[in-house]
Amino acid sequence: MNFTKKYYWVFIAIAIFALDRITKMLVLQYLPFRLPVNVLPMFNLFFTFNTGSAFGFLNNASGWQGWLFSGVAIVVSVFLVIWQFKISARHAWLKIALALILGGTLGNLYDRIIYNHVIDFLDFYFGQWHYATFNLADSAICIGAIMLVINSSHKEKI
Numbered sequence: 001m002n003f004t005k006k007y008y009w010v011f012i013a014i015a016i017f018a019l020d021r022i023t024k025m026l027v028l029q030y031l032p033f034r035l036p037v038n039v040l041p042m043f044n045l046f047f048t049f050n051t052g053s054a055f056g057f058l059n060n061a062s063g064w065q066g067w068l069f070s071g072v073a074i075v076v077s078v079f080l081v082i083w084q085f086k087i088s089a090r091h092a093w094l095k096i097a098l099a100l101i102l103g104g105t106l107g108n109l110y111d112r113i114i115y116n117h118v119i120d121f122l123d124f125y126f127g128q129w130h131y132a133t134f135n136l137a138d139s140a141i142c143i144g145a146i147m148l149v150i151n152s153s154h155k156e157k158i
Contacts, residue, residue, distance in 0.1 A: 009084055009099040016103025020137040021110065024119045031121060046123035048133050051116070073109040077102060094151050100144030107137030 031037060031047040038044050080102040087095055111118040120133040 006089055009095045009102075012096060012099035013103035013106065016100060016137070016140045017106045017110070020104065020107030020135065020140070023121075023136050024107075024111070027119055027121045036123065042125055044123040044125070045121050046133055047119070047121045049115075049117040050120050050133070051118075070109060070112045073105050073112070077105050077109070080105070093147060097144045097147035097151060100140040100147070104137035104140035104144065107135075107140075 027045075027047050031045055033047050036044040036046045080098050084095060084098055084102075087098075089095070108118050118135065118137075120135050120138075122135060122139070123133045124131045
């Protein structure tokens, strides 16, 4: 088996990380901070910072949360890489799910290390209700997590 077939998951994780970085650099350069830019009904681009975790959890803590979330991201990333090496290449669905989570985790970890917060900009809403603002890395993590749930509930592992 050649390198590309055996380690395709590395390319997926790198692609997610790169796309996340590109979108965040574009946001930093072109979007106004905390001013919604309407794209579609129910969707804005809304550039904001998140020092917490998903849904702004611990967003208002005194700064220690960045270290906590960075540490967790490093541990999770190492765990995901080790897991990847233990999974047979025939379990493509699982390998892709883990690669999405790894790429997204590394994208947000980069933000925490470089900026001390995560750059978020995707804002979906219905009427006055807004879902948590998120980014491409968060999206990849969520898609990967959904794939893991589907994989774990499938009788014959995908």
